[in-house]
Amino acid sequence: MARAVRFDRYGGTDVLYVADVEVPAPRPGEVLVAVRAAGINPGEAAIRDGGLAAMFPATFPSGEGSDLAGVVEQVGDGAGPFAAGDEVMGWTDGRASHAEYVAVPADHLIRKPAGLSWEVAGSLYVVGVTAYACVRAVGAGPGDTIAVSAAAGGVGSVVVQLLKVRGADVIGIASDPHHAWLSSIGAMPISYGDDLAQRIREEAPSGVDAFIDTFGPEYVRLAVELGVARDRINTVIAFDAAKEYGVKSEGSSTAASVEVLAEVAELVASGRVRMPIAATYPLDEVRAAFEELEKRHTHGKIVLVP
Template sequence: MTAFAVGDEVLGSSSTPSYAQFALADPAALVTRPADVSWEVAGSLAGAGGTAWKVLDLLGVATDETLLIHAAAGGVGVLAVQLAVARGVRVIGTASESNHELLRSLGAIPITYGDGLADRVRAVAPQGVDAVLDASGRGELPVSIELAGGPERVLTIAAFDAADHGIRFHVGGGGEDTVQAIQDILGLIKDGRLQVPIWRTYPLTEAAAALEASRAGHLGGKIVLLPA
């Protein structure tokens, strides 16, 4: 017996991650899709939302702390920004100039990435930052360690040389906390405190193009694959 019946609309994690029209899932890993949450948004919550929720938990960010997020306008970044803001955290987000207004609208302080990043961060956070989330993976780890005063509260989901810098590398999305993450995010959406910007959708047949767009960066929200 489960809480769901044939035809119920649900969202969550599948048992075997894949790009497919059909998937198997443990009912315990699913929640009911609210009628006012679109499928594009619903499809973004388990992966990007679960990851954003989990990494903030791992970093232990708390009210009145300052968090630096690299690639803050990307799929995970835009959700991590809003989840952190909801906790009362001051967020600084790196992004291209074209996405600065988006970050401001979400409650973050936007700065441009690239040469001189440390100086730009210190201009808005003279004492440095308490924690750093790297969702970019484009060489930001040394400056992140410098700004955070050490590697202990720096975490990456994108830099494969993390171990060389003594940094934690997180994979696995929200893990066993995915359902809790989804429920928390849905609550914030209902209260009007969180939005899920959809940068672009692709049909399933164009999954390779979607991955290439993701690797290229400069996104302004989430990329979503549609089944047809």
Template sequence: MSLAVSYSAYGGPDVLEIIDVPEPHAGPGQVRVAVRAAGLNAFDYKLRRSPAVMPSHTLPSRQGSEFAGVIDELGDGVTGLAVGDEVLGWAPLTAQAEFVVVNATHVAAKPAGLDWASAGGLYSVGNTALRSTDAVAPTAADTVLVSAAAGGVGILAAQFALRTGATVIGTASEQNHEFLRGLGVIPVAYGPGLVDRLRAAAPQGITAVIDNAGEETVLAALELGVAPARINSVVYFEGADKYGISVVGSGKKTSAELWELARLVASGELVLPIAATYPLAQVREAYERLESRHLRGKVVLLVG
């Protein structure tokens, strides 16, 4: 038997349990990974709190979608990988466990300079940030607003936009403003008066928006004259029908993309702070921290 995070009822972090599950084994084309770290994401707790997020979801359910660890078993037909390889990858709804079994194409080599927590917390936010940035196609001529710019997705999306040469404005709590300035982002506080603060920060106008916060950001962008086609939200899905914005989230995952993201973080070309780490046994406390919001970067479970 091995340990995994599970829940049998919808609700807050208190419904989470560490349970015994049969130890999985790699089938043809698969690898088994002894997990060292597994990231926490907002989707995890949104799905856990409400069946409306994914009507096809059934209980009991496992949890987590991204991990890093060491390959300890190869299935038939796997080439290019070996027992003992350090990897990171994705495993929808099963990553928060002592072992995961995934297709060999769902892992990438972990760069030697990348710590376990960063490796285990990278791919969901990295992939979502890439897709949402691509959706508005920023260029050096743009001024881009990134909401929740100190969160896991927002931090990376802001940096992807900066890499195109765009001017980037990011909404965040005051405690994260100096950090964002260090990245090259112009920080703005969210809340009442947001539109006026955005006008002051970008007198030239805002031309694209990567939203990670919700309706407040979208409504502010529309009031400022941003074209709906250049507003993308990964959380305010109602905005697609109401206002014609795009709602592109994660997708098109590949091991090549994952490896490149890992390389960029390991080299320091991208910054992804780790807000906190917790042992697997403290998964409830970890989600309480994540759900308290206003974090800088990722919360990660350390497993092995």
């Protein structure tokens, strides 16, 4: 038996619990991974509370979690180049990584670069491929000035750095405590609050070329107010606003591949992109981990360590 996070109905963090479950057996094409770290994400909270029930309904009892890193325990038939003892990272589509063991398709895994900690490797997939999709969606390149909302959050932190890798100038919208960090990675920090559009115009007198929203619909509206071309606005969260204004909503599903994950992982392992870890929690404290996440002021990633 092994421990895994479960919930039996939609609701707040109080519906989460840790259950004893059978260790899954890998099917053909899968490997069994002993999880060392698994990141948590806002989308998982939205699935749990029913906010995404129309798009991503849950079947109860439900597990949760996509991101993972760990050690291969057992290999199913035809599971590719992996062997027991290999250190791997990747994702599961089965809402199952918040657990001690998870069976994962081999084509959802890469070998963990030696330079990555378990915590970073185990929380990189969702934010890494989402950030990659955002940067690609707006066609970021040298000479662009691009604004990013929630620029110090899990996705935003990586978006800003991928934009810098591509040679863009970045305006990072974030609360004051995160300004020093944003400056350290080459962004121009700007605070939330009144007259934001005017303050952005003052920061970028030649205009904003693209806008990436990782927070909510008010920033889609802000991007339109700033005169950004609709095909260079991308949101990963405000789907209704994306439809209303005719802007893009490309995220993890449009960049979900081991090739993209490997590219981002190498950037992090080489030090060109930094992946801040805000906090780690043992599996038994999954409620506290999500309570912290749902305050929406986290700098970087929150990670479960089974």
